[in-house]
Amino acid sequence: MEEEQIPSEQGLQYVLALHWWDNDTHSLRGMLCNNTGSGACSVDSYYRSKLSWDGKQLTVNLVFSQGQKMMLWHEVYKDFTPVSFNQTGDIGEVGGPLQRVVSLHATRVGTD
Numbered sequence: 001m002e003e004e005q006i007p008s009e010q011g012l013q014y015v016l017a018l019h020w021w022d023n024d025t026h027s028l029r030g031m032l033c034n035n036t037g038s039g040a041c042s043v044d045s046y047y048r049s050k051l052s053w054d055g056k057q058l059t060v061n062l063v064f065s066q067g068q069k070m071m072l073w074h075e076v077y078k079d080f081t082p083v084s085f086n087q088t089g090d091i092g093e094v095g096g097p098l099q100r101v102v103s104l105h106a107t108r109v110g111t112d
Contacts, residue, residue: 016041019051019060028053032062056080063094070094075102083108 002017016033028051033041049062057078064071072094079086089102 017060019058027051028058030060030062032064072098074098 001019002015004013004015004017006013006015014035017030018033019028019030021027022029030049030051031041032049049060051061052059057076060073060075060077062073062075064073070093072092074090076088077085084105084107087102087104087106088100090098090100092098
């Protein structure tokens with residue numbers, strides 16, 4: 001699960017991403033919820049995602065419409081340790097070059 005608040009030209013966007021294992025398809029599935037309209041939080045909405053886990057990294061590819069364009073969000077979580085991981089996020093038109101817009105190193109703060 002991932003929860004974000006993202007400032008944008010259209011105002012503050014709230015995002016909730018859910019990922020789960022689907023026993024019927026034997027694959028990871030995902031859904032993105034945000035405050036962009038009534039269809040923005042449904043497995044059957046225009047948001048489509050493909051998730052893969054190779055034992056070392058989680059890759060999320062999400063295709064969505066932006067105006068008249070079909071866009072691709074490509075996100076990778078990797079370099080996992082018990083207290084940290086790295087995340088990158090790239091975006092661009094489907095079939096075109098992607099631009100890196102997120103690059104972070106997350107570290108656990110405090111103890112449980």
